[in-house]
Amino acid sequence: MRKMIAGVLTILLLMMSGTTTVFAAENNEQTPSGIAYSDLEKQIEDYIEVRKETTSSVSITVFSGTNDIASVIYGDANTKENIKADEDTVYEWGSISKMLIWTSVMQLYEQGKIDLNADVRTYLPNGFLSNLSYKEPITMLHLMNHTAGFQETVWDVEVTDKEKIISLKDALLSTAPAQIYEPGTVVSYSNWGAALAAYIVEYVSGMDYADYVYENIFEPLGMEHTTIKPDCSDNTWVENQREKINAYYNVQGEYEDYGECRRYILLYPAGSATGTMSDLVRFAKAFLQDGSECPLFTWADTLSVMLSPTLTFSGTDTPRICHGLFSQRYGVTLIGHAGNTTGFSANLVLDTDGGTGIVVMTNEVGETTYNYGLVSLVYGDCKEETGFTYDDIAGIYLNSRANYKSSFTKLYSMISGLLPISKGETEGNFTAAMVGTVTQISKDACIMDDGNGLKTYLSIQRDENGNVVALQHMTGMDFQKENTMLFVIKIIFFCLFVLSSFWTLIMLIVHGVTLHRFKQTDVWKKKRYQLLAELFIVLASVLIYWLILPPLMGGSLTKGQVIVKCVMIIVFSLAEIVTLVFGLFNGIDKEHTEKMQIFSNKHNRGKGLRQKAGFLITRISGILLVANVLYWHFYQFWGC
Template sequence: MLSLALPVQGAGGNGDTTPSGSPLSSLGTITDTYVAARQRTTAAVSVVVIKDGQTVFDKAYGFADIERQVAADTDTVFEWGSTTKLLVWTSVMQLAEQGKLDLETDIREYLPQGFLKKLKYEKPVTLLNLMNHNAGWQDRITDLYYFAEEDIPELGEALQTFEPRQVYQPGTVVAYSNFGAALAAYIVELQSGEPFYTYVKQHIFEVVGMDNTSIHPAQQDNPAIAQRMENIQGYTTSLKLIKKNRGYMGIYPAGSAMGTAEDAAKFLAALMPAAGSSSPLFQSQAALKKMLSPSLNYEGTAIPRIAHGFFEINHTLPALEHGGNTAAFSSKFTLDPASGFGMVVLTNQANEWEYTTGLTDKVFGEYKPEAYSGDMPESSEVEGQYLSARRGVHGFTKILGYLNGDKITAINNRTYSANGLPFKQIAPYMYAPVHQSGLEYFIHDHGTVTKKSTVYNDAFPVSGLTAYSVTISLTLLGIAALFTIVALISGLAGFIFRRIKRQTKAASEFYKYHLWVNTAGLLLIVNNAILGYRLINYTTYSSIRIHFIGNLLYVLLAGSYIVLLLMWLRRTQSGEKGKIMYVLSGASALIFSAIIGGWDLFY
């Protein structure tokens, strides 16, 4: 039954039409109209469409720099973000074709002895696992960027600094991994005997004529690109300038390329040579065909999910894609090798989707599967909260995974809403978004969902108190923070009152401990607010370790306060009002300490 969800080859994409069925000659009108309708929320976007190795549309819109009124054109340089990874997978397949790499071999055979120090499982990790993003690593945010060129480490050193924990058994969970892609690039570097950026320049950029692209984190492979990047700024989707948007990516093969859309289209064209031609990137068409063929299906189905690092996506026709985001840029590369049709979209707006997804769907067409008439489970069976496998499972970023989880709500028997986006059921436990392309597939055991899969990531259902852990934590945190502030204001008012009355000491000898622990609570809140701010600005782990030390010191102080409180309560004869105030301070200290321990805010 699940095979019925596979798309059927349609008429679109043949001859002089786009995959959606529109004439190629209408691409200009389609794109112009689409951009005009979104002009008020558009910074800059560059679009290139190719067919059978030839460019059939190439145009840029908007402003690369709104403040200086610098118009974007086809020579404007954009950051690629994660679409850079396609250069990694192409490089791996080139060396595999030459017999220098084997996709099924344990990668530790290619790495220096002891290079990976955080592996949990004995099961080998292969290059195919890296391509399929199922090597098992948790996600990591710190040490991703450096902000001075002289601080950029060599790729191998950057990988060892960045190495995340392995938390899933290899081959079992798809969790999109920057580390895995950069590690594959390092293996290319070791096997080729030259820096990865040099390898890419010689074996990809120069081969296909990509003179306007760089992959080195500081553009040392093409200094002119660094200069041209000075002419473009980055913006939010509401056109707010993102002032601090440039950094040097340590594990740069995961997302450091930048260049023109024209150059990116040359790369796609080399992956889809016209009939009778061969790709300049490979010695044989067999290697190219293998790279663009499925390497991972949705679990238990014959439906393709990943093709050696390229993501399988259904539009009017089956296609391959990869998206990318940086602090201020977004991108999408989409190609259909069967029809020789490809599209590049580059924008200077963070987390942009109107063009990278919306315009791509407009040209490639939306996925419209045939209706399924058999018995299907109700959408209520998949309702609930889901945690993405791509998250920090351990450590202080653990809470981010819970904050960014998916909430699925059944609309009716055959439709549900995920974070506001409606999905329709197309086969048992398989859904497609109503207004765009994609799939969501639910793995189940006798009707109980155990995992949700999209093309990029798996996710796991959470229930009970776990599903509300963030809400509970924030509620308790708010109560404790409010009491801490009230206690300090009360203490300050009491101090002023005693000074006016010329009293020399507080009513209770324990009062000073009460003030100390609440002062420490306020400092704790400030400490973690600064930690959160530094985190969203791509800091290094070493620079925020001081915040974890502060949290641990608070826990020790809170424990000391509670011990002193219990000892004092046993011998005091003070009134009930004072006791309640001190006990509440102890309760607040316990709440703060529990949050630190529960959310790993100490490492």
């Protein structure tokens, strides 16, 4: 009996010991950065406390498998109305919405309805793609990898009036950008390309894209509080909740309340999803399940295929893009997608090897402190290696996404897509103007740090001679190195035109006042070609500034406006050429020479020289105008 009792007690002790071990293991679990799961929520709260003065609202969930590790909600959804953020607060997903596109594509892939390597024109109406420049076909993988070759569209893809929302098909056709890269050669993030993939889903499935997403993603996952339509009209509850939250700009002492900030994205599949944190977490957790249990796919291996690399950084085997999801380097390799709209920011990141993830949602535009800083907090930063030779990466780089090679937008490449990098104080450290610092951490990689949470992995691309030619960004773009001397010449070329146009405006005003005040009709007779040349320079210059400045100042362009402006620039430029030619051969020099012969005293000779210099400057200004119009394609309203 004693032996039996002892045996039972031993078994019980072993069972208790085993149970204790399990709980200890659970309690000792920690993030890759070394934070115990049990301490993580407190760590996040402390992180917020330090930054609360520049925080509007933020919702954060860290999870392991299907279980939440930490969940924190802080701040005001609407400060003016004193509405606190809570579980029912809805945020805009921004480009995380693209994960719905790529998931839909993979569903149709496993059904055999889409071949990822086939020409996408196979799945589109005849003649749908009229904006192609290369014979190499575009495949679905090109769209997923953002290597289809499209420049950023210059046309409005957002409207502020619900009545101006159009169908996805019409939105694609009306905003089609030029193809400036051969497919498969350059990574250039494209909202238009992603929306094209969504239209293929619509065309192949025979369903409206929003209906497809509801039936095949939202419903299987129980996502009852998320919309995909640009005006939230597909979910009344979300539509009502969206009216309760405002958007803010809140960075380092600069604060602005944007109000409700409703802008309706015409290419809506690329960035219009809106919903609660819990719904987005449901979606994220689906990618951490075993393939056979994932409710998004029928085949057990489809999920693993989707999470496998489809593009690596050049010259390496390091994954860059995985069927539309971006591979990211922190303390561990992550995968996911971030998103921004005109008033919201969000990030979804997964550690598929460790089975964990984090979702961050904020009502602040361009927010990085939480969307990226918390990723570093949980997963640590990319480790710096030793024993390698540092590169000299200093130079001027152009963002492939903002590299406009076609039409009147060519100048934008020199303004909006610049990344000037200069040497820092120590080897391997550099300064990126208006961005932050760049530090080389290994033979093939750098980290660009904005000092506000965002630490971006950049892969170094070299030519056959070992010279750095590009920095490849971890989230869908290449920074291509420019010839510095050639770049400076281009800038000087345009700046001379700007200076000459303002000088010409002053001269035109002076001459106009002189004519009006002194009624000197002989001045008009002798200077008519110069006056006309000045007038055409000023008119063409005004149109050029009116053409290029609105988008840079947050404005918009319509095709009708662009066509009118470009045609008028052509007319005034041609008129300038005619005037300069007539002025050169029909009177300016002849009249001036006769005048110089009549006035022989020193005062009149000086006046004549000043007038001759004025004629010369006008000619140079005219030549600069025509040359800039031709080089920067200010005349080209087609092929945008």
